[in-house]
Amino acid sequence: MTDFDVVVVGAGVTGLTAATRLHAAGRTVMVIEARDRVGGRLLTEDVEGVRLEVGGQWVSPDQTALLALIDDLGLEMYPRYRAGDSVYIGADGVRRTFSGEHFPVSAATTAEMERLTKELDGLAAQMDPLEPWNHPDAEALDRISFAAWLAEQTDDAEARDNIGLYIGPAMLTKPAHSFSALSAVLMAASAGGFSHLVDADFILDRRVVGGLQRVPISLAGRLPEGTVRLGEAVTKVEWSSEGGTVHTDQGSYRGRNVVMAVPPTLVSRVQYVPALPPVQAQMRQHISFGLVIKLHITYDTPFWRDLGLSGTAFSPYALVHEAYDNTNEDVEGETRGTLVGFVSDVKADRILALSPEARREQVLESLAGYYGEQARHPVHYYESPWVADEWTVGAFGTSFDIGSLTRYGRHLRADVGPLAFASSDIAGLGFQHVDGAIRMGEAVAARLLA
Numbered sequence: 344m345t346d347f348d349v350v351v352v353g354a355g356v357t358g359l360t361a362a363t364r365l366h367a368a369g370r371t372v373m374v375i376e377a378r379d380r381v382g383g384r385l386l387t388e389d390v391e392g393v394r395l396e397v398g399g400q401w402v403s404p405d406q407t408a409l410l411a412l413i414d415d416l417g418l419e420m421y422p423r424y425r426a427g428d429s430v431y432i433g434a435d436g437v438r439r440t441f442s443g444e445h446f447p448v449s450a451a452t453t454a455e456m457e458r459l460t461k462e463l464d465g466l467a468a469q470m471d472p473l474e475p476w477n478h479p480d481a482e483a484l485d486r487i488s489f490a491a492w493l494a495e496q497t498d499d500a501e502a503r504d505n506i507g508l509y510i511g512p513a514m515l516t517k518p519a520h521s522f523s524a525l526s527a528v529l530m531a532a533s534a535g536g537f538s539h540l541v542d543a544d545f546i547l548d549r550r551v552v553g554g555l556q557r558v559p560i561s562l563a564g565r566l567p568e569g570t571v572r573l574g575e576a577v578t579k580v581e582w583s584s585e586g587g588t589v590h591t592d593q594g595s596y597r598g599r600n601v602v603m604a605v606p607p608t609l610v611s612r613v614q615y616v617p618a619l620p621p622v623q624a625q626m627r628q629h630i631s632f633g634l635v636i637k638l639h640i641t642y643d644t645p646f647w648r649d650l651g652l653s654g655t656a657f658s659p660y661a662l663v664h665e666a667y668d669n670t671n672e673d674v675e676g677e678t679r680g681t682l683v684g685f686v687s688d689v690k691a692d693r694i695l696a697l698s699p700e701a702r703r704e705q706v707l708e709s710l711a712g713y714y715g716e717q718a719r720h721p722v723h724y725y726e727s728p729w730v731a732d733e734w735t736v737g738a739f740g741t742s743f744d745i746g747s748l749t750r751y752g753r754h755l756r757a758d759v760g761p762l763a764f765a766s767s768d769i770a771g772l773g774f775q776h777v778d779g780a781i782r783m784g785e786a787v788a789a790r791l792l793a
């Protein structure tokens with residue numbers, strides 16, 4: 344068995360950031376990855392002739408760690424298509440087009456949404472997203488669900504449904520009654536404020552030419568040949584004050600330190616000898632992945648553009664609660680148009696119980712509600728399979744149940760002997776995003792180097 348300074352488990356952006364930093368500082372590193380590819384929740388794949396961003400894809404201006412890395416790797420970006428009107432379907436079931444920031448709702452609902460946005464911006468401004476448990480109202484906000492908090496704030500149901508949408512279905516991908524108001528404020532603070540989350544032009548600003556998976560692929564390219572072992576799932580980690588030994592079915596790897604660069608839910612799937620301290624095991628039973636189906640629907644042409652539409656569509660009342668033009672502007676000669684849409688939490692539960700044919704029909708019906716009858720006739724239809732993938736089992740990321748962020752949050756990034764834990768799910772800024780993965784990878788590498 345070869346000895347390394349550090350063994351990294353997981354070749355997602357977090358693990359590869361840590362590994363490249365440690366290697367650049369002269370440490371010997373081995374990265375063990377269960378899948379037969381690098382990138383984890385980033386996957387840019389050709390599916391039946393269409394290049395799709397199966398996992399993460401968008402880059403926003405606040406994500407400065409990701410922007411710096413993209414620049415450092417020499418990758419290029421292009422803006423998301425956004426010319427034309429957006430579509431909104433309200434509580435009355437009526438489809439309306441709009442431009443600018445505000446949904447076409449009544450003046451009273453607009454005022455309530457603005458007031459709630461200001462309130463959430465204020466709460467987020469008081470939070471260091473690395474330490475949400477130190478927020479001045481942390482205990483109170485962690486005891487109440489986000490849905491109940493919204494109900495305390497306003498009687499306007501449509502304002503509640505829209506504000507709830509931005510953090511529930513659209514971000515944590517859980518129903519707003521199942522996570523705390525403190526988790527909602529964390530999501531907002533991690534993106535630089537709630538106002539950023541409601542601004543699609545900000546939060547879904549740009550895409551990487553060739554796809555976002557080029558980031559982890561390029562990072563892996565900076566490591567010496569043989570440093571990343573693919574197709575090896577870590578099943579057991581033995582540890583003591585001297586170091587850790589990582590076991591897979593194919594071999595064992597010893598490091599002075601071991602970085603578990605996997606989502607918290609998958610940390611618990613590995614056997615530890617000796618067992619992790621009780622708080623570690625208990626904490627991760629209060630963390631779970633959200634559920635969202637990312638849909639990729641390609642048409643002969645981006646027909647919505649001819650209708651004066653940007654492709655951007657929202658409705659807390661529709662099956663597909665948000666959709667965007669996701670045409671590959673970076674593919675030369677591309678004449679087809681692709682829409683990306685999302686079905687989240689309880690709506691995803693419901694349609695996952697249907698046959699694939701019935702599910703597709705319901706999704707296309709929902710899109711027809713936004714874009715008209717042409718939406719029923721795609722040339723290609725694909726659902727990202729993250730919930731069925733044993734090395735993720737959900738999307739986009741993980742979050743605590745009600746009351747657990749204050750109870751356990753401060754243990755999230757605590758080392759256990761030679762073992763360190765890192766992933767975008769435990770980030771402050773960039774929480775649940777690639778930017779947070781980079782920050783966590785950098786932080787763990789800096790800690791080990793110190």
Ligand code: FDA
Pocket residue numbers: 352353354355356357358375376377378381382383384385397398399400401402575576577578604605606609613637727729734735737738739740765766767768775776777778780
């Ligand atoms: P990640 O999960 O990527 O990596 C962990 C790695 O560990 C995986 O490769 C896994 O196979 C491996 N592993 C797990 N257990 C193991 C074991 N026992 N042994 C060995 N290996 C093991 N973000 C963003 O910034 N913009 C966006 O637009 C989106 N959109 C989006 C859409 C979808 C559908 C998803 C699923 C996610 C996003 N995200 C996103 C989130 C973003 O993709 C995510 O936060 C980061 O890629 C996570 O990187 P990590 O390295 O932390 O974990």
